[in-house]
Every structure is written in structure tokens, then in C-alpha cells.
Amino acid sequence: MSAPAAPRKAVAAEGYQALWSHNKDTGDVFKQTSDDIKEERKAAAPVMTNYYYDLATDLYEYGWGTSFHFARMFTGSSFASNIARHEDYLALKLGLKPGMRVLDVGCGVGGPLREIAKFSGATVVGLNNNQYQVERCKMYNKKFGLEAITDVVKGNFLEIPFPDNTFDAIYSIEATCHAPHPSQVYGEIFRVLKPGGKYACYEWCTTAKYDENDREQRLAIHQIEEGDSIPHLYRTYESLAAVRSVGFDVIEEYDLADPEFNKPWGAQTPWYGPLAGIMANYSVDEFLRYFRSSKIGGTITDVFVSVMEFVGLAPKGTKAASQTLITASEGLVYSGKKETFTPMYFFLGKKPEA
Numbered sequence: 001m002s003a004p005a006a007p008r009k010a011v012a013a014e015g016y017q018a019l020w021s022h023n024k025d026t027g028d029v030f031k032q033t034s035d036d037i038k039e040e041r042k043a044a045a046p047v048m049t050n051y052y053y054d055l056a057t058d059l060y061e062y063g064w065g066t067s068f069h070f071a072r073m074f075t076g077s078s079f080a081s082n083i084a085r086h087e088d089y090l091a092l093k094l095g096l097k098p099g100m101r102v103l104d105v106g107c108g109v110g111g112p113l114r115e116i117a118k119f120s121g122a123t124v125v126g127l128n129n130n131q132y133q134v135e136r137c138k139m140y141n142k143k144f145g146l147e148a149i150t151d152v153v154k155g156n157f158l159e160i161p162f163p164d165n166t167f168d169a170i171y172s173i174e175a176t177c178h179a180p181h182p183s184q185v186y187g188e189i190f191r192v193l194k195p196g197g198k199y200a201c202y203e204w205c206t207t208a209k210y211d212e213n214d215r216e217q218r219l220a221i222h223q224i225e226e227g228d229s230i231p232h233l234y235r236t237y238e239s240l241a242a243v244r245s246v247g248f249d250v251i252e253e254y255d256l257a258d259p260e261f262n263k264p265w266g267a268q269t270p271w272y273g274p275l276a277g278i279m280a281n282y283s284v285d286e287f288l289r290y291f292r293s294s295k296i297g298g299t300i301t302d303v304f305v306s307v308m309e310f311v312g313l314a315p316k317g318t319k320a321a322s323q324t325l326i327t328a329s330e331g332l333v334y335s336g337k338k339e340t341f342t343p344m345y346f347f348l349g350k351k352p353e354a
């Protein structure tokens with residue numbers, strides 16, 4: 001884990017926690033998720049998510065790697081190949097080819113961007129609003145000799161810094177859920193996509209099984225929102241309506257986490273398996289990697305970083321980051337088991353030619 005400048009994480013921890021402190025002392029999840037509080041977080045969304053990634057990026061890389069997303073975990077495949085397959089699936093659906101110019105909206109430190117560039121030969125440009133992640137992405141693109149077919153630009157996906165009709169294809173992986181409302185970011189994606197171009201998305205959503213009046217289910221969804229900087233998690237049907245409302249023709253849409261959908265695809269362990277210690281493939285290497293993301297691994301990391309911060313060897317804010325991610329993990333595993341949440345609601349949209 002690299003230790004960036006101390007003040008950045010300390011400021012981020014303070015700013016982020018302030019946005020999630022409303023009614024915490026009441027212990028009442030309904031009060032913590034009231035409409036007016038959510039409106040405040042929606043208004044602060046770009047700043048809030050910048051704080052979040054200032055805090056979480058180092059731990060993400062340590063515990064997960066450079067591709068910040070979940071995947072279908074096919075039994076017998078390694079974690080890395082399951083993650084890469086999930087990325088290549090988008091390249092296949094978009095029909096990416098050498099010579100095409102593609103935008104990755106909310107690219108993180110660029111794990112997916114580099115895989116998709118290598119898989120397809122297309123030129124992939126990442127868009128990211130977090131300066132630290134942009135720098136990490138640039139560094140990796142150079143390190144892996146991919147500068148000719150990759151790039152990364154700092155910018156807000158609510159105001160994408162490119163002219164209309166720029167890209168041949170666009171994708172986003174578990175990123176647009178940071179927006180106050182999905183239609184805002186889908187509208188921008190529609191604008192910068194060329195007519196006839198396709199947009200593929202993995203969206204974070206609540207499912208039809210989610211009962212927002214059930215206290216335990218609501219708490220777990222709130223834990224996901226708090227632990228992952230999401231102003232509000234929308235339903236799958238709301239995301240679908242949003243992508244249609246900005247002008248896309250939807251060619252395909254389904255929940256890749258739905259066990260029914262997955263029946264013909266062969267044996268899988270759950271997408272949240274790495275957080276719950278459920279391994280898709282057994283080997284010593286895989287054990288170490290699963291251990292880092294599991295509950296027990298996360299707890300050990302938490303104790304370690306707390307001590308490091310206390311003695312001044314880790315920047316202030318590191319402990320807050322670790323605890324935020326433990327909250328995320330609890331909500332994700334609970335909601336994953338109940339099937340009230342999916343991190344892979346997939347849709348493929350086309351911008352009409354005319």
C-alpha cells in the first residue's frame with residue numbers, strides 16, 4: 001500500500017463522515033435515510049465521491065486489485081479470470097475493434113480499461129473525477145506499455161469534457177451509481193456517443209425482492225450507500241426507464257446476478273463470495289487473495305491500519321477508510337444473500353442513427 005500525502009486522507013475522512021453522520025446517534029435507519037438527508041447527499045455527490053476515493057483507493061488495490069468491480073464467479077476459474085471475463089463481455093457486446101475510440105466512464109485506476117484495450121485492440125479513454133485515481137491509472141498505462149491505445153482524462157461524468165458525438169462506443173462498470181440520478185449521467189453519455197454507437201453498462205441497483213419497509217433490508221442497503229458513496233440506490237426498473245428517457249434504444253437488459261438467468265451458464269459461486277470467504281477456485285495463491293477481501297482478512301487489516309495510524313505510520317483517515325469498507329462489505333453480503341441488490345444489472349443501449 002502506498003501512503004499518499006497525509007492531509008488529503010484526513011480531509012476526506014472528515015468530509016465524508018460529516019455527510020453520513022445525520023441521525024446516526026438515533027440508530028434508526030428510517031431517520032438516517034429520510035428524503036431530505038438523501039437530497040443533501042445528492043447535491044454533494046461529486047465532492048462526496050471524491051472524498052470516498054481519496055480514502056478507499058489504496059485499500060481497494062490492496063484487497064481487490066485494479067479492477068474495482070464484482071463479477072460472476074465461475075467455479076474453477078481464478079478470481080482474476082472471472083474479473084477479466086466480466087470486462088471482456090462488455091467488449092464483445094459492444095463489438096469493439098482496433099481503430100474504434102471508446103470511453104470508459106468512471107474508470108477507477110483503469111484495470112478494466114487496460115484489459116478491454118488488450119482484448120479488443122480499440123483505443124480506450126478513461127474518465128475519472130478523482131485526481132489520485134487518474135494519476136494511478138496513468139502510471140499503470142505507462143508501466144504496462146499501453147500508452148498508444150489508452151488514455152485517461154480528469155472530469156465529472158455529469159459534465160463530460162468532450163464534444164457531442166465523439167465516441168464510437170461507451171461503457172461504464174459499477175460507476176454511474178455515484179450520480180444523484182442515473183438519467184443525468186446517461187444523458188451525458190448519450191450526448192458524447194456517435195449516432196448508431198452503443199453504450200453497455202453494469203449498474204448497481206436494488207431488485208424487485210427489496211422491501212424498503214423491512215428494517216434489516218433497508219439497513220443493509222443503507223450500509224451499501226454509506227460504504228460505497230452512493231446518494232441513493234435506484235431500482236433496476238428505474239435505471240432502465242432512465243436510459244430510455246435520455247433517448248437510447250435498449251437492445252438487451254437483464255440482471256447477471258439473477259440465479260435463474262445464470263442456470264444455463266454452469267456452476268458459479270456468488271458475486272459477493274470474495275467478501276464472504278466463498279472461493280470459486282482452490283489454490284494457495286487464490287487463498288491469499290480471498291483472505292484479504294474476506295471478513296476476517298478485513299478485520300485483521302482494520303486492526304493493523306488502526307495501529308499504524310495511531311503510531312503515525314499511516315496517514316490520518318486510513319482507519320476511517322477501513323471502517324467505511326467494513327460497513328460496505330456487511331451491506332453487500334447481506335443484500336447479496338437476500339438478492340435485494342445487484343451490482344451487475346446489465347443493459348446495452350443504442351443511440352439512434354437519426
Ligand SMILES: CC(C)=CCC[C@@H](C)[C@H]1CC[C@H]2C3=C(CC[C@]12C)[C@@]1(C)CC[C@H](O)C[C@@H]1CC3
Binds near residue numbers: 060070177229302
Ligand atoms: C463503489 C463501487 C460502485 C464499486 C466498487 C466495488 C468493489 C470493488 C468494492 C466494494 C466493497 C469493497 C471492499 C474491498 C475492496 C473493494 C470492494 C470489494 C475490501 C476487500 C478492501 C480491503 C479491506 O480490508 C476490506 C474491503 C471490503 C470492501
